[in-house]
Structures are given as structure tokens and as C-alpha cells.
Amino acid sequence: MSIIEVRNLKKSFGPLEVLKDISINIEKGDIVAILGPSGSGKSTFLRSLIDLEEIDGGDICIEGKYLAKDGVYPSEKEKRKILLKTGMVFQHFNLFPHLNIKKNLMLAPLLAKQDTKENIENLAKETLKKVGLSDKINVMPSTLSGGQKQRVAIARALMLQPDIVLFDEPTSALDPELTGEVLNVIRNLAKEGNTMLIVTHEVGFASEVANKVVFMEDGYIQAVGTPDEVIKNQTNERINAFLNKVK
Ligand SMILES: Nc1ncnc2c1ncn2[C@@H]1O[C@H](COP(=O)(O)OP(=O)(O)O)[C@@H](O)[C@H]1O
Ligand SMILES: [Mg+2]
Structure with missing residues (x-):
């Protein structure tokens, strides 16, 4: 069973058809x-x-359970159960500015009653260590650099111990000299066997870290395959033009 199966997904905003017909299978451990x-x-x-967006048609099946089937959704309770195991990191870090780093990390697991407070606190320490920020546990977000904030945002997503982590352009809001530290954290997570989907313009990073590369354009997946297939040996002129532009 694939960890994520998407079939004929369609999504419009008013008259704008953004996703026309998207199908893809993602396997456990895939870095896409x-x-x-x-x-x-x-x-x-x-x-x-x-x-975060309601689709208009098609299926989304996560770990064998339908989040949407033919564009129809189950109850809120069922949806929450299905999505409990998925974490997302956005381009903008959205840390809670009035909470220190430890509290930023502990908030969601405490609300979800994931474990005892003591265990959640230990997990926060462990997770911060993983992103190389053990020394920042008691500081406020405003004292961190952009790269550090994004690493905390990644740690916060990991606190819920997700089976799938989604990254939406995790480095595009960062100065070039700070992207490396964030890509390093993602690289290490990839080595641990996590399943991750990463939207990125870092083609070099995608080639190195991903086992599956997807190229989207005009509402369709135009190419999917290994980095060699989609990036290195690409013969489609339009895709090559794009790759050369962002490289
Ligand atoms: N909430 C929304 N309402 C209306 N249009 C939207 C909304 N979100 C995205 N769009 C439009 O959908 C298209 C795809 O957006 P997006 O998924 O953000 O693209 P990408 O992430 O590839 O840059 C864009 O034309 C965007 O303006
Ligand atoms: Mg985007």
C-alpha cells in the first residue's frame, strides 16, 4: 500500500482550474x-x-484511509484522525512570537494530549537537538535568525511525530547564506527514512536528496521519475528551460 495515493485530483478557484487532473502514488520513505x-x-x-484546501474531485488516500473520495469528505472527526500523522512546514515560519522555543514546540502535542507533559518536554529537547538548536530552548523567536526560525518550525512539525512531512518552499524566504543550514536538516531527516514532500526551487538539492521528482505545470504533473529521469536526462524543451532558469 502506498502511504499517499492521489487519483484524478481536481481543484479550481472560481473559474481558475489550478489542478486539472493530478494522480500520483507516494511510497513510505519516498523523498519527493x-x-x-x-x-x-x-x-x-x-x-x-x-x-487546507477542499478539492473538487478525485481521491486522496492517506495510509489506506480516504481523506476525500470522488471529492467527498468524511466527518471532521474522521479527517482529523487521518491527518494526525501529517506535518507541514511552510515558507514562512509562523512561530508564536509570544512563546519561547520550548513552548512553541510543546503547544500542539499538549493540546493533542499526545503524552505526559514531562515526556513532551523531553521530546522537545530531543527534537531541538536534531535541528542543532539545543542551546535555544528558552529564548524567544524574535532573537533567532531566519534559518534558525525555520529549523524550529521543522522541529515543531516533528513534535507530532508525523509519518509524512510536507515542506512548501522551506528556504525561499531565507537569505542565500541561511538556506544551507535548513537544507542540511532536511537532508538528515531524509536519511532517517521519513516520508517527505518538498516543494523547492533548489534543483541541485532535489537531485541529491529526492528519489522521486515531480514537475508540475498547467494543472498537470508533466513529468515524474528519478532525478536522473526528470532533471539530468530531461529532453522536454519546456521543462529544460525551467530547470535552467532556476538552477
Ligand atoms: N485561495 C485562493 N483563491 C484564489 N486563487 C488562488 C488561491 N490560492 C491560489 N490561487 C491561485 O492558484 C494558482 C496556483 O497557486 P499556487 O498553488 O500557490 O501555485 P504555486 O505554489 O505553484 O506557486 C495561482 O494562480 C494562484 O493565484
Ligand atoms: Mg507556492
């Missing part, structure tokens, strides 16, 4: 890089997978 021009629906696709 999603490339494509701005406005091609990459964010809409990721947001659909975690119910």
Missing part, C-alpha cells in the same frame, strides 16, 4: 521533490493533502 513554475499549483496540491 516538487518542481514547477510559480502559479502551477504546487502549494495548492500540498495544502489539499492536509485539508
Whole structure:
């Protein structure tokens, strides 16, 4: 069973058909890089997978359970149960500015009654260590650099111990000298066998880290395959033009 199965997904905003017919299977442990021009629906696709956008048609099946079937959704309670195991990191970090780093990390697991407070606190320490920020546990978000904030945002998503982590352009809001530290954290998560979908313009990073590369344009997946197939040995002129532009 694939960890995510998407069949004939359709999504419009009014008259604008953003996702016309998207089908893809994602396997456990896949690192999927999603490339494509701005406005091609990459964010809409990721947001659909975690119910931030309601789709108009098609199926989204996560770990064997339908989040949407023929565009029809189950109850809120059922949706929450299905999505409990999916975490998302956005381009903008959205840390809670009035809470220190430890509290930022502990908030969602406490609300979800994931574990005892003590265990959640230990998990926060462990997770911060994973992103290389153990020394920042008691500081406020405003004292961190952009790269550090994004690493905390990644740690916060990991606190819910997701089976699937989605990243929407995790480095595009960062100065170039700060992207490396965030890509390193993602690289390490990839090595741990997590299942991850990463929308990125970092073609080099996608080639190195992903085992599956998706190119989206005009509402369709125009190409899907290994980095060699989709990036290195690409013969489609339009896709090559895009790759050369962002490289
Ligand atoms: N909530 C919305 N309402 C109306 N149009 C939207 C909305 N969200 C996205 N769009 C439009 O859908 C298209 C795809 O957007 P998006 O998924 O953000 O693309 P990408 O992430 O690939 O840049 C764009 O034309 C965008 O303007
Ligand atoms: Mg986007």
C-alpha cells in the first residue's frame, strides 16, 4: 500500500482550474521533490493533502484511509484522525512570537494530549537537538535568525511525530547564506527514512536528496521519475528551460 495515493485530483478557484487532473502514488520513505513554475499549483496540491484546501474531485488516500473520495469528505472527526500523522512546514515560519522555543514546540502535542507533559518536554529537547538548536530552548523567536526560525518550525512539525512531512518552499524566504543550514536538516531527516514532500526551487538539492521528482505545470504533473529521469536526462524543451532558469 502506498502511504499517499492521489487519483484524478481536481481543484479550481472560481473559474481558475489550478489542478486539472493530478494522480500520483507516494511510497513510505519516498523523498519527493516538487518542481514547477510559480502559479502551477504546487502549494495548492500540498495544502489539499492536509485539508487546507477542499478539492473538487478525485481521491486522496492517506495510509489506506480516504481523506476525500470522488471529492467527498468524511466527518471532521474522521479527517482529523487521518491527518494526525501529517506535518507541514511552510515558507514562512509562523512561530508564536509570544512563546519561547520550548513552548512553541510543546503547544500542539499538549493540546493533542499526545503524552505526559514531562515526556513532551523531553521530546522537545530531543527534537531541538536534531535541528542543532539545543542551546535555544528558552529564548524567544524574535532573537533567532531566519534559518534558525525555520529549523524550529521543522522541529515543531516533528513534535507530532508525523509519518509524512510536507515542506512548501522551506528556504525561499531565507537569505542565500541561511538556506544551507535548513537544507542540511532536511537532508538528515531524509536519511532517517521519513516520508517527505518538498516543494523547492533548489534543483541541485532535489537531485541529491529526492528519489522521486515531480514537475508540475498547467494543472498537470508533466513529468515524474528519478532525478536522473526528470532533471539530468530531461529532453522536454519546456521543462529544460525551467530547470535552467532556476538552477
Ligand atoms: N485561495 C485562493 N483563491 C484564489 N486563487 C488562488 C488561491 N490560492 C491560489 N490561487 C491561485 O492558484 C494558482 C496556483 O497557486 P499556487 O498553488 O500557490 O501555485 P504555486 O505554489 O505553484 O506557486 C495561482 O494562480 C494562484 O493565484
Ligand atoms: Mg507556492
